[in-house]
Amino acid sequence: MIRAVLLSLGLLVAATTATADRIKDMATVAGVRSNPLVGYGVVVGLSGTGDGDSGLTLQSMQSMLSRMGLAVEVGDIDASNAAAVMVTAELGAFLKEGQEIDVTVSTVGAAESLKGGTLLMTPLMGADGEIYAIAQGNLIVGGMGLSAEDGSSLTVNIPTVGRVPNGGTVERMVESPFQNAESLILNLNRSDFSTAANVAEAINNVFGGGVAVALDGTSIQVRAPVDLDQRVSFMGLIENIQVTPDAPAAKVVVNSRTGTVVIGGEVLVTPAAVTHGGLTVQINEDFNVDQNATVTMNDNQTVIAPGQPTITPDSQLYLNQDPAKAFLFDPGVSLASLVDAINAVGAAPGDLVAILEALREAGALRAELVVI
Missing domain, CATH: 3.90.1150 (Aspartate Aminotransferase, domain 1)
Known part of the structure; x- marks a missing residue:
């Protein structure tokens, strides 16, 4: 039924x-919702682009080998082909044990590239410290790095980050209130x-x-x-x-870094008059140089000795003021009228922000002004 x-x-x-x-x-x-997972692991199989003599990587490899029954000293390990990495993943809602998830691998040491590497078995933990997935597999790296003996290098994209598609296996399900x-x-x-x-x-x-x-x-x-x-x-x-969602609150969003202004459709302006004008000042600097000389008579001979030149500044100042343009907002002006009026005076993005702020301070802008 x-x-x-x-x-x-x-x-x-x-x-x-x-x-x-x-x-x-x-x-x-x-x-x-999904739950973030994180783990620490080691990538091996690199072609000399690993961490080298990094103490973190050497200690990690020594600990890993000791769990396999091998007794090795840190000085006997070369990490040129290995890298310490952080592994992250998202455990989606309702995922069950045995299902697979994608994992992202990022270097934490001095490794130059993870291309060609293999992630060794890495437990992935949640915020509660419990293990929810195990990650392992071959990395796919979209970046590339090249270097020459003279010290020059070329890097395309990010070679120190890779992904392992379906590289994580879920080991524990997160209970949902659903x-x-x-x-x-x-x-x-x-x-x-x-x-x-x-x-x-x-x-x-x-x-x-x-x-x-x-x-x-x-x-x-x-x-x-x-x-x-x-x-x-x-x-x-x-x-x-x-x-049908209700109309959003009236907002004007201004990006102060790029000058982008977004005005919501519910923005209204009460009666207000705005004057906008431009003042241009141009200064040209020049110098007049007069060469001074000393004239002396010696045995019926005239001797001219150059003296210190006299430098006189010659500055020219030009002032150009565009005629101020004024426009009037009628009661309940809509978004289209507001934009048309501001564009009509040729306001730049910076001027537009100044006009909107002035309207808000005057109480004429019926909207929230948000600056990001």
């Missing part, structure tokens, strides 16, 4: 043709009270009143079936319900 109800509800959701976003694209299920929780929580990607209310209302319109409750501007609590099979079908239907 429940399956029949879910099927009919699914047809109802599929028949909805409203222009809106799917809940799948607007929210995530609380607790259903299986055991009485209710599921949907968290919106963008917090908004109106959108949260719209999502709860849309779910209740499909499954009946009281199924979904908006807890705050981010979270919506949804009662879910106890049976796991029905719960999966239930969430699949919820993800495809279409909801």
Whole structure:
């Protein structure tokens, strides 16, 4: 009976043709996420591009060989073909024991390249210190590094980072509240009270009143079936319900480093007058040089001795002021009118930021100004 109800509800959701976003694209299920893993390992098989005499790598190789029953001294080990690395991976939600994941390998020592290397068995731990996966395999390195005897070198991309596709094997599953929780929580990607209310209302319109409750501007609590099979079908239907999100808050975002300005569609301006003009000052420096001389008479002969030259600065100042341009914003001016008015006076990105800041200080800009 429940399956029949879910099927009919699914047809109802599929028949909805409203222009809106799917809940799948607007929210995530609380607790259903990936978990980062990290481990320390050794890559071997390098062609002389390893860590060399790095103490960290030599100690790691000595420890590894001792676990295999070999007694070696650090001085007997050459790490030119080995490198100490950090291994990272993402343990996706619902991954089970035996499934494989991709791992990323990055050098921590003086290795120049990991090309051609093989990652030895490395345990990957979670934030709680428990081992959740084991990584091992041949590396794929997209970068390349070349060097010559005269000290010149060429590096393409990053040769000190590589990946091992499907190089990690999951050894332990992370428990998720999806299986055991009485209710599921949907968290919106963008917090908004109106959108949260719209999502709860849309779910209740499909499954009946009281199924979904908006807890705050981010979270919506949804009662879910106890049976796991029905719960999966239930969430699949919820993800495809279409909801019209509420318009975002009015914001003007300014990137102070690049001069990029993004103005939201809800930005309005109250009555205000803006004057914009440019002042150009140009100074040309020049010098007039007069050569002084001393004239003396000696035995009916005239002797001219050069003296110290006289240097007189000759500066020219040019001042050019563009006529100030003023424009007036009427009550409730929209985004299009605001942009057209500012572009009409030929404002540069820096001038645009100054105008927006002045409008905000005057209380005429009905939006939040965010500088990143």
